[in-house]
Each structure stands twice: as structure tokens, then as C-alpha cells.
Amino acid sequence: MPKFLSGFLPSKWCASANFFRKCFHFTCKMGCIQGKCCRKHAPSSRSDNKEELGLYPGQNAHIIANTSLDVVDVPAHNFRLTYSVLSQRGYYPETPDKENQDSYCVRTNIQGNPNVHFFGVFDGHGLSGTHCSTFVKDRLVEILSTDVALLDDPVKAYSNAFLATNDELHNSGIDDSMSGTTAITALVIGDKLYVANVGDSRAVLAVKEGNRVLAQDLSYDQTPFRKDECERVKLCGARVLSVDQVEGLKDPRIQSWGDEETEGSDPPRLWVQNGMYPGTAFTRSVGDNMAEKIGVVADPEVSTVQLTSSHPFFVVASDGVFEFLPSQTVVDMVNKYADPRDACSAIAGEAYNLWLEHENRTDDITIIIVRIKDLSNV
Known part of the structure; x- marks a missing residue:
């Protein structure tokens, strides 16, 4: 089940519980209220643009974008990164021409430094989700690249870049009042x-232990399932309720929703105190100006x-994968x-x-796989 109410729901649409459920079902399934919500975006450079697909001929058709294979060296430590990217538009039977709202960015040799490389996946949502994800994938890496303190304090530079990108998106002319994007970057x-996460996409590192290769999560979904995030947004004025609780089918006083694996079909969401919006099931994103008023942040x-x-590869991917x-x-x-x-496919x-x-x-499904070659323990 999607983790956001894309497009969000004006309170006037939800005068009754049954009508609300109808609105909710439609927006969750379609990702956008009106289906054809985003104009076509012209392709940019090969290295940081999603690959578009044709229409799906049927529900069971599986059509994927072509993947490329690229290599970049890290000379300071005498190893190389071999990477591939795949971005696949989702299948939406009611709106077969709906755009891929995912974007990705691979930028090597940041600041002209052959030892600094960037990989990011951006999962847009809402009526302007495509424009939000495209804007953020372009501007975030540019702001990082111009930060003279990047190599001295990458964590601070990351935080500054996300917050600055968020401010620029608000002032860009893109309507991000009820649209935005998650971002998982490495x-x-x-x-x-360094992995920076806003939202519910994910980065995973492979770790060799003897004959096994284990997964180590490098990011943690920022949703109300997390107690720390739930309490933070409540302090900012958010009501945290599932759709069944909003509709009165479940007791809203019960503030325990289990875990994401078992309760993903009706997750806790964020609502303003006296309205049926925005309904986000994440607690951090870039954009989503209206949701910022109840604690959704871009930090x-x-x-x-x-x-x-011991680290053979890492993966950066949208929640379409996970x-x-x-x-x-x-x-x-x-x-x-x-x-x-082959792994991407x-x-x-x-x-x-x-x-x-x-x-x-x-x-929509977007994945970047980066293999780490020839890195020595010395």
C-alpha cells in the first residue's frame, strides 16, 4: 500500500466517511487525484535522468527501462565503483499514461574531485510530484557541489543542502503546497x-561475514510507525490517525498501530487538527509546504x-522496490x-x-546498484 496520500484531500471532499474512503482509495491507488496530473518533462542528460517507458499493453506486462553500466575510480584509496541505474514507470490501469514520478541523479567527481561521487533517488508524490522530484534531484547536488565546507563536514553540508533545496522548491513556482518528494542519497x-535520507525510500549496504552477505540498512523510514518521529510531529500539532480511525471505524484514542509489515494497508497518517488533510504517511520530505505546518521537515x-x-556493494532505491x-x-x-x-532488472x-x-x-520503481571493487583493508 502506498505510504502517502498523493495529491492530498481537501476537507470539503470528505463530508461523509464513505465518500472519504472513496476519495482515499482513488488517490492511493492512482498516486494523483486526476491521473494526468503532470505535463511531460523533456529528458536531460544520460547520467541523471529517468528513462521513460511506453504504455503498458496489459496488467501482466513487465516492461523495464534499459540499464547502463558505468565505472568511476576513487584514486585516493585505489578502488573503483561500478554502478547501474534502472527506473521503471509504474503500471496504473486507470491512467496508463501517468508519468514516472521517480527521478535519480548520479554525479561523479563532485567539485572536480575524483574521490567524491553522488548517487540519489527521488520519489515524487502529489499532483506536482514529477516536477518536485526533478527539481530536487537537480538542485540538491548542485548546492552540495558549491559548499566549500563539504569535505570538512559532510554531515552539516548535507543538512544545509536539503534545507536550502526545500526553500528553493517553495519559491520555484512549482506548486508544492500538497506535493513533494522523498530523497535517499549516498x-x-x-x-x-555518507547516506542522507528524507522519507521512506532506502539505502542498504552489503556486508560480508564469512560465507554470508548480510544487509545493513543505512536509512530508516521516517513514518509515524517510528515512536520518535510520531512524538515529534505530535508536538508540532499533527493528529496521527489511520484512515479507519479518521472515519470512526476504530478508536482514535488507541495510539498503537503495530509495525509497518503488519499494518501497512492502513498506516498512521498526519492530519491537521480540524481537517481531513494532508494525510501523509511519512514525517519528512522535501516540499509538502502545507504538511510543514504539522511537523513534516526536510532535515x-x-x-x-x-x-x-567487507563491503561488496550498496543499493539506493525508492520504496517501489522495498x-x-x-x-x-x-x-x-x-x-x-x-x-x-542484471541485478537491477x-x-x-x-x-x-x-x-x-x-x-x-x-x-514507480527506481534502483541504483553500486559495486565496490578492489578496496583493500590496508
Whole structure:
């Protein structure tokens, strides 16, 4: 089940519980209230633009974008990164020409430094979701690249870049009042990996332990399922309720929703005190100006890892991948393939099929796989 109420719901649409459920079902399934919500966006450069697909001929068709294979060196530590990207538009039976709202960005040699490389996935939502994700994937890396303090304090630079990008989006002319994007990004600086997350996409690192390759999450979904995030938005004035609670089908005083695996079909969401909006099921994003009033922020959580020879690869992907695929399953699938292009295709195909087993549509799916080659422990 999608984790956001894309497009959001004006309170006047929800005078009755039954009508609210109808509105809610439609926006969740379609991702946009009106289906054809975003004008077509012209392709940009190869390295940081999603690959568009044609129309799906049928529900069971699995069509994926072509993947590319690229290599970049990290000379300071004498290793290289081999990476591949795949972005697949979701299948939406009621709106077969709906755009892919995911964007991605790969930028190597940040600030002209051959040891600094950036990988990011941006999952747009709402009526202007495509424009939000495209704007953010362009501006975030540009702001990072111009920060003279990037190498001295990458964590602070990351936070400043996200907040500055958020401010620029608000003033860009794009209507982000009820639209925005999540962002999961990875920055390689020498033999250190910095992951900055806003929202519910994910970055995962593979860790070799003996004969096993284990998944280590480098980001944690920022949703009301997390007690710390739930309490934070409540202090900012948010009501946190599931749709059944908003409709009166469940007791709103029960502020326990289990976990995301078991309660993902009706997750806790954020609402203003006296209205039926915005209905976001995430607590951080870029954009979503209206939701900022109840605690949704663009400040990222940043994790840092010292890379070693025990780390064969990492994955950065939208929640179109991780909605039904656990991190360990994704790592196991990547580990089966020497070529990350093959791994991208296999994971996208499995995620696509699992979506159709559980829903009548699929989400947009975007994945970046980065293999770490020849890194020594010395």
C-alpha cells in the first residue's frame, strides 16, 4: 500500500466517511487525484535522468527501462565503483499514461574531485510530484557541489543542502503546497560513505561475514510507525490517525498501530487538527509546504560508514522496490549477479510482480546498484 496520500484531500471532499474512503482509495491507488496530473518533462542528460517507458499493453506486462553500466575510480584509496541505474514507470490501469514520478541523479567527481561521487533517488508524490522530484534531484547536488565546507563536514553540508533545496522548491513556482518528494542519497568521499535520507525510500549496504552477505540498512523510514518521529510531529500539532480511525471505524484514542509489515494497508497518517488533510504517511520530505505546518521537515538523517573490503556493494532505491522486498532479499538478489545491470532488472521484475500480487497497480520503481571493487583493508 502506498505510504502517502498523493495529491492530498481537501476537507470539503470528505463530508461523509464513505465518500472519504472513496476519495482515499482513488488517490492511493492512482498516486494523483486526476491521473494526468503532470505535463511531460523533456529528458536531460544520460547520467541523471529517468528513462521513460511506453504504455503498458496489459496488467501482466513487465516492461523495464534499459540499464547502463558505468565505472568511476576513487584514486585516493585505489578502488573503483561500478554502478547501474534502472527506473521503471509504474503500471496504473486507470491512467496508463501517468508519468514516472521517480527521478535519480548520479554525479561523479563532485567539485572536480575524483574521490567524491553522488548517487540519489527521488520519489515524487502529489499532483506536482514529477516536477518536485526533478527539481530536487537537480538542485540538491548542485548546492552540495558549491559548499566549500563539504569535505570538512559532510554531515552539516548535507543538512544545509536539503534545507536550502526545500526553500528553493517553495519559491520555484512549482506548486508544492500538497506535493513533494522523498530523497535517499549516498555520497562517497574517499573510503567513507555518507547516506542522507528524507522519507521512506532506502539505502542498504552489503556486508560480508564469512560465507554470508548480510544487509545493513543505512536509512530508516521516517513514518509515524517510528515512536520518535510520531512524538515529534505530535508536538508540532499533527493528529496521527489511520484512515479507519479518521472515519470512526476504530478508536482514535488507541495510539498503537503495530509495525509497518503488519499494518501497512492502513498506516498512521498526519492530519491537521480540524481537517481531513494532508494525510501523509511519512514525517519528512522535501516540499509538502502545507504538511510543514504539522511537523513534516526536510532535515535529513545522515549515517556514516567506513568502507572496507567487507563491503561488496550498496543499493539506493525508492520504496517501489522495498514495499514488498526486504533489504536482505534485495542484497541476496544483487549478490547472485556479477553485473549490476542484471541485478537491477531482476529486482525490478520481482518487485513489479509482487506489487501485482498485492495490488491492482504498481508503484514507480527506481534502483541504483553500486559495486565496490578492489578496496583493500590496508
